[in-house]
Amino acid sequence: MKCRKCGEAAALELRRHNAAFCVPHFTEFFRKQVREAIHHYRMFTPDETVMVAVSGGKDSLALWDVLIEEGYPTVGLYLDLGIFDYSRESREKCEAFAAARRQRLLIERVDAAIGAPIPEVQKATRRPTCSACGLSKRYLMNRAALTHGFVVVATGHNLDDEAATLFGSVMHWQTDALSRQSPALASTHPKLVRRVKPLYRLSELETAAFAFLRGIDYIVEECPFAAGATSLAHKEALNRLEAASPGVKHNFLFGFLEKARPAFERGQDVELTECASCGQVTTGEICAFCKLADQVKRRSTPLTRPSGDPSQ
Amino acid sequence: MKVILRYPKREVEIAGRRRVKELLKELEVLPETVLVIRGSELLTGDAVVGDEDVIELRPVISGGGRDDRP
Numbered sequence: 265m266k267c268r269k270c271g272e273a274a275a276l277e278l279r280r281h282n283a284a285f286c287v288p289h290f291t292e293f294f295r296k297q298v299r300e301a302i303h304h305y306r307m308f309t310p311d312e313t314v315m316v317a318v319s320g321g322k323d324s325l326a327l328w329d330v331l332i333e334e335g336y337p338t339v340g341l342y343l344d345l346g347i348f349d350y351s352r353e354s355r356e357k358c359e360a361f362a363a364a365r366r367q368r369l370l371i372e373r374v375d376a377a378i379g380a381p382i383p384e385v386q387k388a389t390r391r392p393t394c395s396a397c398g399l400s401k402r403y404l405m406n407r408a409a410l411t412h413g414f415v416v417v418a419t420g421h422n423l424d425d426e427a428a429t430l431f432g433s434v435m436h437w438q439t440d441a442l443s444r445q446s447p448a449l450a451s452t453h454p455k456l457v458r459r460v461k462p463l464y465r466l467s468e469l470e471t472a473a474f475a476f477l478r479g480i481d482y483i484v485e486e487c488p489f490a491a492g493a494t495s496l497a498h499k500e501a502l503n504r505l506e507a508a509s510p511g512v513k514h515n516f517l518f519g520f521l522e523k524a525r526p527a528f529e530r531g532q533d534v535e536l537t538e539c540a541s542c543g544q545v546t547t548g549e550i551c552a553f554c555k556l557a558d559q560v561k562r563r564s565t566p567l568t569r570p571s572g573d574p575s576q
Numbered sequence: 577m578k579v580i581l582r583y584p585k586r587e588v589e590i591a592g593r594r595r596v597k598e599l600l601k602e603l604e605v606l607p608e609t610v611l612v613i614r615g616s617e618l619l620t621g622d623a624v625v626g627d628e629d630v631i632e633l634r635p636v637i638s639g640g641g642r643d644d645r646p
Contacts (some may be wrong), residue, residue, distance in 0.1 A: 322638075468638070471636075472636035478636075500637075
């Protein structure tokens with residue numbers, strides 16, 4: 265298979281684009297897609313410091329790598345979830361990445377904020393682990409950005425993540441979720457920072473290939489709590505469709521963003537207020553994170569309270 | 577050839593030359609879900625692999641919580 269650009273041996277075939285690229289032209293293609301995403305949604309300007317939420321996985325580290333290479337001022341944010349060896353290894357990957365590129369990495373511990381590491385939250389509240397984890401991450405990303413004075417947070421969500429989320433929302437016709445799904449969510453309240461997803465034009469295969477070809481040392485192992493997650497079932501269904509009809513995931517997501525989303529957006533105005541407990545943004549009196557933390561506090565035994573090492 | 581798979585991590589031995597896309601089909605792996613790695617290079621579906629090769633099929637799919645606003 266030959267590179268579409270130069271005719272040299274290809275490293276990756278992109279069936280949805282009916283193309284294949286060699287290593288230099290694939291990395292050029294990848295960066296161009298990120299630039300296009302940033303430009304199209306006006307995600308941030310060259311003067312704004314971007315807080316990049318990093319997990320140690322391929323997507324977020326690939327994103328951070330591109331933004332650094334493109335010359336954007338960045339700072340990393342790692343949220344230590346306290347998920348045993350997985351968190352310890354992923355944190356080490358982020359620290360090594362940041363040190364090698366002389367970038368600043370902020371670290372927030374979930375157990376310090378919520379009263380227990382993520383594995384204990386499910387036991388204390390019976391809320392599904394991925395749900396509690398996602399809620400905590402969104403809350404702490406926003407809070408960390410506000411605390412440190414950053415106006416934009418970038419996450420490594422890719423095309424597959426976005427297509428799977430869309431698929432799940434459509435399966436249940438969650439119109440509120442459909443109205444909010446976008447590669448760029450503007451700040452609609454002084455305490456809600458802008459959140460952007462510069463990798464939304466790139467598939468999971470492409471971000472993994474980019475990370476590998478750039479020599480990024482990322483955590484390959486999956487989070488131990490992800491097994492059986494609904495999002496993975498949705499991704500599998502979409503990948504079966506993709507194998508039969510290349511480009512179907514792209515068309516599903518981009519068709520929604522271009523044609524359908526505006527219709528959902530119009531009917532979903534909600535009033536944002538500040539949580540009476542923590543002051544962060546919510547639609548009710550007490551935000552979901554404070555409710556979760558309160559549940560943990562009330563139901564935890566002393567053994568599940570945070571210890572010195574979140575992975576213990 | 578030796579093929580390294582993950583989740584769980586394991587190795588399988590497969591004899592004979594074949595194209596990568598045929599190997600993936602035999603192992604019932606969707607092409608969009610793995611990087612096909614030989615040493616420091618990525619292989620495309622039409623690349624031929626043989627008995628002396630060590631091939632890693634590295635999953636690219638990650639998942640977990642849904643994306644949403646606070």
